[in-house]
Amino acid sequence: MGRYRVRVATGAALFSGSHNRVRLRLVGARGAAELELRPRPARGEEEEQVLDAPEDLGPLRFVELRKLHWLLDDAWFCERVAVRGPDGAEAAFPCYRWVRGERALRLPEGTARLAGDSVDVFQQHREQELEERQQTYGWTTWREGLPLTIAADRKEDLPLNLRFHEEKKQDFEWALNVVTLEVALKLVYTFPRPWNRLEDYDQIFWGQKSALTERVHRCWKEDEIFGYQFLNGANPMLLRRATSLPRRLVLPAGTEELQAQLEKELQNGALFEVDFVLLDGIKGNVIHGEQQHLAAPLVLLRMEPGGKLLPMAIQLQPPSSSSPTPALFLPSDPPPAWLLAKCWVRSADFQLHELQYHLMNTHLLGEVIAVATMRCLPGLHPVFKLLAPHIRYNVEINARARSSLISYGGIFDRAGSIGGGGHIELLRRALAQLTYRSLCPPDDLADRGLLGIPNALYAHDALRIWEIIARYVEGIVRLFYQRDDVVQGDPELQAWCWEITEVGLCQAQDRGFPASFQSRDQLCYFLTMCIFTCTAQHSAINQGQLDWHTWIPNSPCSMRMAPPIIKEAVTMDTVMRSLPDIWQTCLQMAGTWLLSRRQPDMVPLGHHKEEYFSGPEPKAVLRRFQTDLEGLEREIVARNKQLDIPYEYMKPSHIENSVTI
Template sequence: MSGAWVRRQAGGRLARSAGPVPAQVDDYTVQCQQDLGDLIIVRLYKERYSFFPKNPWYCNYVQVCAPNGRIYHFPAYQWIDGYGTLALREATEYVAEHWAEDSFFGYQYLNGINPGLLCRCTRIPDKFPVTDDMVAPFLGEGTCLQAELEKGNIYLADYRILEGIPAIELNGQKQYHCAPLCLLHFGREGNLLPIAIQVPGVQAWGWVLCECCQRLSQTPGPDCPIFLPSDSEWDWLLAKTWVRYAEFYCHEGISHLLETHLIAEAFCLAMLRQLPMCHPLYKLLIPHTRYTIQINSIGRAVLLNEGGLSARSMSLGLAGFAEAMVRALSEINYDNLYLPNDFVRRGVQDLPGYYYREDSLAVWDALERYVTEIITYYYPCDAAVEGDLELQSWVQEIFKECLLGRESSGFPTCLRTVPELIRYVTIVIYTCSAKHAAVNTGQLEFTAWMPNFPSSMRNPPIQAKGLTTLETFLDTLPDIKTTCITLLVLWTLSREPDDKRPLGHFPDIHFVEEAPRRSIGTLRQRLAQISHNIRQRNKCLPIPYYYLDPVLIENSISI
């Protein structure tokens, strides 16, 4: 038997004696007669037709006491306004307790909300002059930097795409920005740990600039020190926090907004304009476009508008945020969107403990096999692909409107064979579903503890060692107002829709033939097996990774 204990505070009037009076605090205990197994998520429902009025409730937290004695703690500290659902996950508290640890810092590159940035390093770049003397104490006995490079145990996180973007003022105070570099080592104990961080200092590019126009480059120099784990506690923590700050922009602007929301919107609009409803590709793709245009339109109006929430919480402002996306768009390559290629390109195809890689490839394989069955049913030969003018118009519009006609992107302007079409459609469906889930589902868990994911920095990058204190560290983090706005944005982005449709569940019947409907059933079976495998594996993990559990992946980008 499991027991759940809920504490909440009422914030409005209730009729007669049906509930608490305003501002009253109550504890609720709910008994369950069966073992619920490992808990991943708790959802609190405030139903329209219960005795609860529409007045807002404030939920502090939920504690679940399992039969084996384990106590799950799900922090909430949020209002339930109106009727709806509040989804709670346990990981938020874990982040608050472990965010400063090197092991958790490294873990986030593998299984956090931006797991596609890390690359294997085979040669130390000239702009990051790390020497063996610097890092030898952190590599273990009997080895050296060159040996670890050759073994493939050194990894690099390079935020060069953020280089040179100017910061703005927030709340009347100048903000600061930089493009750090971080070197990590995968050690014998199985942990990925940071061993060197370069935090660029303020430099003028070619001529003297006024203070408000100063840029930050990755050029090494006396004002661009390399910080090490052996430095003072606060120096090292602040260096890692600058890296986490850069992660904010690479995740929110590039991995999340650009590479899922905006690209999926281009796929969707081209489909609506070029493919009629009776077209088999329309039937295959339409479930994966549900609400995408609507949610992006709301985002532009509420989050990305001039003077809106994002503009008031990011040190780069809307212009700098857009600049990062423009740069990333100019580097998007079609071959890298084929998921198996991306892991090989980054040299992380055999990196242990990379559960994101394991789960994403499993889901990718299920989707690719599903797409193969559908495509080969409707396109029995290459000539059928090449002769489909509506299909070719769809592909051409995506190349022109999404990639802006950039030939170096490698995006096709036409498709000539069945395998080419299978690859293309698999990329589209994966982008619109699992790829978004990987970077969106855990947002609030990893970001609610602001020092782990700051959106702005109030002091310039540290240019000398030994000067950072607790006071200067806190003064560098975002102020309270900026933090609150950022949390509001991230909370908004993390809310689940009330009518969520998990991957593979298509209640709207578009295919009427028996063969594609059998393929849908087979897809669900494969996804159910993946879900089972993930949950069994997670039982043995200190930090469960479930963002790509198919039951938590939506068919489309709807939030």
């Protein structure tokens, strides 16, 4: 006879428990035994029972769960099952999914196994699991020319295990109600007051704010704050060191002194550029019958010896047949003209930040990784176990965005100058321009000439986080792939890589994405990119919205007048008639809080509670990862105490473990 001590843990989220009975069956190498759990574990609790089997079942292979019900199929969220056998050894069976219906759910013992390394029963299980997963998790084309998405028309159509848990759902819907009420109150409060001075924005500058938001409110006109944002603001992804004067820069007659200054800064390695050419030619939106406008600015900045990044010139439009010499704005111009030129730049930056670097390069890329992982990697695969905590909630938050943010009639259509179809065109261009190197900070920062700049805080922290994630990934990978040929010979891993590059990202191999893995180093680099994108990069791009986008003149979601051509004709009235109106302002302020607020169920990077791996070695690698993150946290905290503007977007305790908002 063999005695087995069985522990079954239920999730702590609302409605995770169930009143249905559960039948549990142990399957070992030498036999099987069954027991019935009465009652089932309640929400957030762990139940332990003892089973006396007629014989020792040998090494346990599977636990089978079958939920029984009469009238109500009361879904149950099972976290894990642990079984201590007659020899005192404990086997873990991770689940972390919903159990519903009366079909048996078979959980394999949690030790990660590669295809071909498994005994026959495990190989059969993984093949059957993938077959079922590929039926459940399908691809679809949401819009031509964009990354593929999961095949679900609405969030309600998503597979249950990709949905928000109840607390997350309730919190998100509560937040939606809050912002809806906020918009209504601000519109009522300002009606029918005139809206013709910058000070009028103060009327609705209340609600959720940060200390940095208040500083932006006070100092947004300053050139130093304008330049700082390209290094460490909400979108630090466009700045690059100039290696020559930009080809599309047109210097009008009489600007020889400026040209000499630019060439001097270029020779000193202190000339930087920000080019918004991706926006060129995209048609502006029409909101409430009023035409909105877009520009494709080119900004030239100089880095002072003390580290300040200051603008030298702004060209708002590329040359065209109708205007072969576009207006060039300078700090010496009349203050309203220079201020309006900077507003145009900040508005262009808002469009690229939200659509290219936030939505495309984190959310949509994260969804491609998530769907490919569910379709190609069985639960036994070590890469599935590594990535599973980092794809939590990504698919549902994207489904919600497609139905209310970037959909027809969504927020971009209602408030943004690039709505009405222009945002889809920009996303198409962004995908065509997306390269593998641009997603990997060591390559991207080198390509942009930003390595070694002391006050480039995003660049510094991104490299440090990348190094720590890379060490973690390498520790896991080397436990299961002893040689390069093991990587090459893993059919599931190779299918996963191909599905991301050639299917989800629409044939991205010509942009540097691998279609197969030939070595452990190549695999580690790709996995580091995946985790960095879904955690640290999203944090860097998402968190700054509240700080930098809440004061609307600093980041206008739309411009209501065409870019100025005659600088001397610009007045403060021109500035106000160009900036967003009350309706657009209210929507932007509410949206930035909704999208960047700290989530109540936030899981910091590396501190997920799910234990997908069994055995001491992977757990030791995770503990080292956590220790490294804690060390970086202390470094950033100490550094920030010395800074005028602390940079906290990549502080490990602020980085969410997946894309959840």
